[in-house]
Amino acid sequence: MFDIPLHSLYMMLFVVGLLIIASFARWSIKRKKPHADHTELKQRIQSWWWMIAILFGILVASDTVSIVFFALLSFLALKEFFSIMPTRQADRRILLWAYLAIPIQYYWVATEWYGMFLIFIPIYVFLFLPMRAVFVGETSGFIRSLGTIHWAVMLSVLCISHIAYLLQLPVKNEQAGGLGLVLFLIFITQFNDVCQYIWGKTLGKHKIIPKVSPKKTWEGFIGGVITVTIISGMLAPYLTPLTTGQGFIAGALIAISGFIGDVVISSVKRDLAIKDSGTLIPGHGGLLDRVDSLIYTAPLFFHFLYYTHY
Amino acid sequence: MNRILKILFFGLFIKPIVLLGLGLNVFFKFRLPQTGPAIIVANHNSHLDTMVLMSLYPLSQIHRVRPVAAADYFLANRYIAWFSLNVIGIIPITRSQITDKTVLFDKCYQALDNGDILLIFPEGSRGAPEQLSALKKGIYHLVKARPDVNVVPVMLHGLGRALPKGEAILVPFNCDVVIGESLPFIEDSPRYIASISDALNTLLALCLTRQAVVEDDE
Numbered sequence: 025m026f027d028i029p030l031h032s033l034y035m036m037l038f039v040v041g042l043l044i045i046a047s048f049a050r051w052s053i054k055r056k057k058p059h060a061d062h063t064e065l066k067q068r069i070q071s072w073w074w075m076i077a078i079l080f081g082i083l084v085a086s087d088t089v090s091i092v093f094f095a096l097l098s099f100l101a102l103k104e105f106f107s108i109m110p111t112r113q114a115d116r117r118i119l120l121w122a123y124l125a126i127p128i129q130y131y132w133v134a135t136e137w138y139g140m141f142l143i144f145i146p147i148y149v150f151l152f153l154p155m156r157a158v159f160v161g162e163t164s165g166f167i168r169s170l171g172t173i174h175w176a177v178m179l180s181v182l183c184i185s186h187i188a189y190l191l192q193l194p195v196k197n198e199q200a201g202g203l204g205l206v207l208f209l210i211f212i213t214q215f216n217d218v219c220q221y222i223w224g225k226t227l228g229k230h231k232i233i234p235k236v237s238p239k240k241t242w243e244g245f246i247g248g249v250i251t252v253t254i255i256s257g258m259l260a261p262y263l264t265p266l267t268t269g270q271g272f273i274a275g276a277l278i279a280i281s282g283f284i285g286d287v288v289i290s291s292v293k294r295d296l297a298i299k300d301s302g303t304l305i306p307g308h309g310g311l312l313d314r315v316d317s318l319i320y321t322a323p324l325f326f327h328f329l330y331y332t333h334y
Numbered sequence: 335m336n337r338i339l340k341i342l343f344f345g346l347f348i349k350p351i352v353l354l355g356l357g358l359n360v361f362f363k364f365r366l367p368q369t370g371p372a373i374i375v376a377n378h379n380s381h382l383d384t385m386v387l388m389s390l391y392p393l394s395q396i397h398r399v400r401p402v403a404a405a406d407y408f409l410a411n412r413y414i415a416w417f418s419l420n421v422i423g424i425i426p427i428t429r430s431q432i433t434d435k436t437v438l439f440d441k442c443y444q445a446l447d448n449g450d451i452l453l454i455f456p457e458g459s460r461g462a463p464e465q466l467s468a469l470k471k472g473i474y475h476l477v478k479a480r481p482d483v484n485v486v487p488v489m490l491h492g493l494g495r496a497l498p499k500g501e502a503i504l505v506p507f508n509c510d511v512v513i514g515e516s517l518p519f520i521e522d523s524p525r526y527i528a529s530i531s532d533a534l535n536t537l538l539a540l541c542l543t544r545q546a547v548v549e550d551d552e
Contacts, residue, residue: 099506103357107492107508107543116495123506213352295544302508303359303542310508 027198028084029201030165031262039211043072049128067307075305075314079210083203087191088134090206094188095130100311101180101319102126104302109172114162118169121156122177125149129181133188141189145182151175182317186326196265196333197257205329212259212275213321216252216282223247237290243281250278263331274328277290285320289313337397338511343421345393352389356382357508359542360483363485365513366390368400372484375473375517377466377534378455379494382504384422386493386511387453400425400445401453425452427472439476446480455519456530460499464491466538469531474523487514487530489537510541521527 028036054062082093083297106119125145153171190205197204205224224244228272232240256275260266289312293301302310348388352358360463367374376383382400391399405426408418418424425441442452454476456469477485520526540543 100357103506103508106506107357108545110545111495113495113498116501116503119505120503212474298545300542302357303361304357 029199029203030322031197031200032203033208035200035204035211035263036084039076039080042077043069046072051132054308055237060220064307069307071305071307083206087202089133090191091188094133094184095126095309097315098126098181098184099123100304101184101315102176104304104310104312105176105180106173108296108298108301109176110168111172112162112165112169113231114160115157115169115173117160118153118157118173121153122149124174124183125177129185130188133185133192136192138189141185149177153177177333179319183323185316186322187318190326190329193330193334197263200263208259208263209278209322209325210318212252212256212278213254213282213318215226216248216279216321217286219251219287220244220248221282223251233287236287236294240283248283249276249279252276264329266329270328270332274325277324277328280322282317288320289316298303336423337420340397340423341393344396347383349389349393351504352382352386355504355506356386356493357506358386358391358511359508360511360513361540362513363390363517366393366488367451367484367486370426370449371480372486373446373452373454374486374488375454375456375534376488376490378457378460379464379490380460380495380497380499382402382493382509383455383460383490383530384453387488388422388488390511394421397423399423399453400450400457402427402442403522404428404458409548412417416532439479442476443479446483456527457506460494462494464494466531466534469527471523471527472527473530477519477526481519485517485519485530487533487537488512489514489534489541491538495543508543510543512537512540 050062050065050069053065082089102123103291106122111119129141129144140159153173157166157170187206187209190209191202193202193205195201199209209252213244220240221244224239224247225242227247228239228241230242231238232242232245253272253275256278257268260271260274261268264271264274289301293299300309301312304311305314388399388401389397401422401424403418403424403426405428408424408468409415409426415422419426420444425445427438427442445452454473455522456471456473457467459467460471461467478485489512490509492507495505496509497504498505514537517529517533520529
């Protein structure tokens with residue numbers, strides 16, 4: 025029915041298998057300790073099922089559907105940013121233009137205009153938004169406003185659109201297809217989140233940046249980087265054109281930058297004294313809380329891959 | 335017929351806009367009164383306030399939710415009047431020439447006796463974006479005659495940015511809807527008004543978007 029490359033199909037089945045194991049694990053924990061409150065864990069795993077079902081369903085549908093989906097993801101992420109960050113009433117018109125950057129950026133992705141895809145936001149949007157703001161005429165708070173708006177657009181539109189462009193690159197690993205690249209990036213990024221959490225929970229002692237994220241430890245970070253680097257080296261040749269050696273580098277890159285993405289968004293939330301950026305995903309918080317690490321890993325993985333193979 | 339119009343309007347138009355164009359952070363949804371008679375008191379910054387509160391209800395229940403609205407504004411021209419009365423289902427009240435309070439609230443009591451849920455914005459008008467204006471006393475006089483009715487405070491935040499007074503274009507923002515616990519009636523009118531105001535301000539602390547509004551210099 026769907027023309028899914030074999031390696032990508034097995035990868036998706038593997039992820040579904042992991043989720044089934046997680047669901048059974050939760051079920052057995054609940055049987056052992058029936059009185060403790062497991063609501064958050066339950067919500068988290070349920071939300072994972074939803075997210076995986078939606079993501080896989082869209083990825084196997086078609087590339088166009090996937091590009092529209094990632095555009096929607098950018099929209100929701102940008103909206104979450106604008107909602108929690110301080111903006112002036114005078115910025116309303118500028119924010120509308122910033123939203124308009126999303127369909128245009130994804131149009132470059134859909135038409136595979138690589139050069140424009142790269143420079144549209146850092147050059148054209150970057151220069152246009154302040155000009156539009158000048159015409160609005162409110163100069164009080166101008167610098168701060170334009171700085172935060174452009175920063176939000178870079179993170180939630182330019183960075184996330186790199187995931188969609190992975191699907192447009194010429195296929196070099198026939199058995200995995202463009203789909204394999206997206207699955208690899210998303211799986212390794214989320215696997216890194218889980219690994220750092222588990223290593224931190226079991227061995228964590230020395231705090232890494234207590235002011236931003238008191239639960240993050242050196243043990244969690246290093247344990248995560250090592251585990252993810254090894255797994256990535258094993259998985260990369262299966263799903264991507266990368267060799268095992270390059271897979272190790274990609275893994276370390278994703279593990280380190282995923283951690284940074286996580287703590288950058290944590291700093292934003294800490295600055296605003298909020299715990300979550302939204303309530304879109306039950307048990308996880310907002311969309312930004314879920315894609316924080318992906319925002320950093322997507323462009324870095326993309327350009328590493330592009331430099332080594334294209 | 336009006337009920338069908340209402341379901342169509344909310345199902346095809348308002349709910350999709352609220353879901354995608356806005357996006358809500360709803361806290362304590364279980365506190366929302368499921369059946370009438372009940373009164374929801376909320377702060378008021380935007381025309382979206384009414385739409386958002388009504389959209390929290392399932393389509394099958396939406397006809398039970400009745401916004402109490404100023405007759406001089408919403409009945410001012412016949413098209414808006416038809417739309418307000420038939421599609422939204424407002425209960426119009428006259429803001430000026432308040433003489434006999436029982437006559438004034440006659441339709442509100444009818445609706446409460448009918449098991450409806452009233453939406454009331456005690457600030458009276460939308461006011462400056464994201465600022466709680468002084469609450470009017472009308473709510474006290476209304477509840478006085480039905481002191482046992484379930485009164486639930488709801489804090490809305492961020493809608494004044496998405497569609498403030500005097501603007502026609504909606505800018506997408508996530509908005510907070512924080513639902514409070516049922517408020518008991520207090521005989522003393524200043525104390526009762528203060529208790530509503532306090533409840534709304536307490537709920538404000540939970541809003542994710544509370545820091546996001548910067549006041550413009552005059």
